[in-house]
Amino acid sequence: MTTRIYVPGDAGAVALGADKVAKALADALERRGVDAQIVRNGSRGMFWLEPLVEVVTPAGRVGYGPVKARDVETLLDAGLLEGKGDALRLGDVEKIPFFAKQERFTFKRVGLTDPVSLDDYRAHGGYKGLERAIELGAAATVEEVFDSGLRGRGGAGFPTGIKWRTVAQCPPGQKYIVCNADEGDSGTFADRMIMEGDPFQLIEGMTIAGLAVGATKGYVYCRSEYPHAVVAMNRAIKVARMAGYLGRSVAGSDYAFDMEVRVGAGAYVCGEETSLLESLEGRRGLVRAKPPLPAHKGLFGKPTVINNVISLASVPFILAEGAKAYADVGFGRSRGTMPIQLAGNVKYGGLYEIAFGVTLGELVDEVGGGTFTGRPVRAVQVGGPLGAYFPRSYFDTPFDYEAFAKRDGLIGHGGIVVFDDSVDMVEQARFAMEFCAIESCGKCTPCRIGSTRGVEMLDQVIAGGAGRERALTIVEDLCHTMKLGSLCALGGFTPYPVMSAITHFPEDFGRGPAMLAAE
Numbered sequence: 334m335t336t337r338i339y340v341p342g343d344a345g346a347v348a349l350g351a352d353k354v355a356k357a358l359a360d361a362l363e364r365r366g367v368d369a370q371i372v373r374n375g376s377r378g379m380f381w382l383e384p385l386v387e388v389v390t391p392a393g394r395v396g397y398g399p400v401k402a403r404d405v406e407t408l409l410d411a412g413l414l415e416g417k418g419d420a421l422r423l424g425d426v427e428k429i430p431f432f433a434k435q436e437r438f439t440f441k442r443v444g445l446t447d448p449v450s451l452d453d454y455r456a457h458g459g460y461k462g463l464e465r466a467i468e469l470g471a472a473a474t475v476e477e478v479f480d481s482g483l484r485g486r487g488g489a490g491f492p493t494g495i496k497w498r499t500v501a502q503c504p505p506g507q508k509y510i511v512c513n514a515d516e517g518d519s520g521t522f523a524d525r526m527i528m529e530g531d532p533f534q535l536i537e538g539m540t541i542a543g544l545a546v547g548a549t550k551g552y553v554y555c556r557s558e559y560p561h562a563v564v565a566m567n568r569a570i571k572v573a574r575m576a577g578y579l580g581r582s583v584a585g586s587d588y589a590f591d592m593e594v595r596v597g598a599g600a601y602v603c604g605e606e607t608s609l610l611e612s613l614e615g616r617r618g619l620v621r622a623k624p625p626l627p628a629h630k631g632l633f634g635k636p637t638v639i640n641n642v643i644s645l646a647s648v649p650f651i652l653a654e655g656a657k658a659y660a661d662v663g664f665g666r667s668r669g670t671m672p673i674q675l676a677g678n679v680k681y682g683g684l685y686e687i688a689f690g691v692t693l694g695e696l697v698d699e700v701g702g703g704t705f706t707g708r709p710v711r712a713v714q715v716g717g718p719l720g721a722y723f724p725r726s727y728f729d730t731p732f733d734y735e736a737f738a739k740r741d742g743l744i745g746h747g748g749i750v751v752f753d754d755s756v757d758m759v760e761q762a763r764f765a766m767e768f769c770a771i772e773s774c775g776k777c778t779p780c781r782i783g784s785t786r787g788v789e790m791l792d793q794v795i796a797g798g799a800g801r802e803r804a805l806t807i808v809e810d811l812c813h814t815m816k817l818g819s820l821c822a823l824g825g826f827t828p829y830p831v832m833s834a835i836t837h838f839p840e841d842f843g844r845g846p847a848m849l850a851a852e
């Protein structure tokens with residue numbers, strides 16, 4: 334019987350040597366005359382164990398990691414093909430606490446299945462959501478998504494059902510589904526993992542969206558830094574089309590839907606939905622003023638649903654299991670699960686999907702195991718480059734849109750970047766302003782000029798001396814202006830990392846008692 338061996342083809346695992354491991358394995362198996370099939374699966378999301386090799390044995394899947402190419406012969410000699418051996422053997426990877434404690438709705442197949450196999454996708458529940466959507470019809474599908482309580486995972490947390498309703502209610506005619514796969518937030522990789530590890534799920538989610546609102550065409554706008562994801566999506570789209578899941582008659586129904594991938598040239602602001610549309614239409618990524626909302630006048634001036642990858646990839650589960658199954662878990666108005674991404678200076682970095690409500694402290698200290706360096710955690714930035722820096726005293730904050738907003742923070746796309754006690758928060762504040770200055774689309778003055786002045790003023794704060802307090806007062810004033818006067822959240826939210834750094838870590842800005850005493 335052919336032995337099945339899984340070696341992730343995920344870009345994160347590849348960066349850690351997975352391609353070399355796969356090749357070493359293939360060569361060694363050929364030399365040994367072993368009948369085996371190497372499947373390039375997605376990552377299980379435990380990146381400190383990558384490359385994580387899994388072998389299918391009669392007793393189940395047995396994992397080994399992190400495996401280097403040079404380990405392959407030794408592992409085979411020790412009985413890897415029978416799930417034996419001691420070195421690097423992890424046993425059943427689903428029993429590793431980091432994995433076992435998760436509630437995987439959206440990531441349930443990632444790492445488990447072969448991402449290029451439609452049969453595997455279907456064998457693990459794939460396309461059940463679409464079948465139910467076809468049964469329900471357009472209007473009831475929109476209501477199902479509304480009832481699930483799903484909120485956009487791109488950052489703003491806007492209810493997906495309301496967005497879909499708005500587009501569905503526009504007069505019939507050309508409408509579009511646009512998937513935002515720009516994933517620009519620091520420390521985030523959930524979108525990439527879905528596209529590489531379970532691309533059919535995103536295709537299914539977009540197809541359901543098309544059916545629900547009356548759109549026949551979809552685009553995935555993917556960042557150019559994700560070449561593996563682009564290949565995986567294009568390959569899966571082709572397979573889905575060949576199998577009749579895309580095209581004039583989706584799964585034999587009266588609904589038509591097709592889609593394609595477009596690659597962005599690389600700008601953080603092109604993740605902002607209107608700027609993304611400009612880019613998709615072939616222009617420079619300049620933010621559009623709203624109204625009109627993209628739901629009314631979006632791509633090529635037509636009603637358009639723009640959703641994040643995770644929002645759309647959550648939809649097949651909602652349709653297959655029912656809105657209630659999704660809405661039943663969560664916290665407050667944040668329903669369902671969130672794929673949280675732990676990054677930065679953290680011991681156990683990776684993807685952790687869990688119901689909303691878990692506290693920041695649980696995530697950083699327990700799930701993440703504290704810092705990689707072993708030094709105390711001093712700050713965490715949640716929600717990407719526009720997210721606030723939270724100190725340890727905020728570790729009781731539940732992962733929930735409203736709870737974070739109440740503390741002048743945001744959960745954004747679910748990225749957590751951890752810093753130990755060697756971090757200099759004034760440098761982080763300067764970085765936030767500099768990032769905004771570099772990435773600003775330039776359309777509005779508070780962002781374009783304010784961020785540049787912000788960098789200059791923070792340089793004065795860093796230089797110290799008599800002008801420091803005045804410079805800091807100007808930074809605060811600039812933040813106020815940027816927050817209230819910017820056209821989009823790039824300029825409008827940059828004050829969050831800056832002001833949270835000043836508020837929670839005043840000593841780094843020369844305001845703390847320790848620094849004052851030293852002067």
Ligand SMILES: Cc1cc2nc3c(=O)[nH]c(=O)nc-3n(C[C@H](O)[C@H](O)[C@H](O)COP(=O)(O)O)c2cc1C
Nearest residue numbers: 485486487513515516517604605606640641644822
């Ligand atoms: C500067 C900026 C960058 C953004 N980058 C992304 C991104 O990379 N991915 C994303 O899904 N949303 C991003 N957004 C949010 C989008 O504008 C939009 O709200 C989102 O795509 C809507 O999808 P959702 O409702 O599913 O979250 C960004 C917003 C801003 C202001």
Ligand code: SF4
Nearest residue numbers: 774776777780821824
């Ligand atoms: S806030 Fe910045 S990125 Fe947004 S529209 Fe204004 S200049 Fe452009």
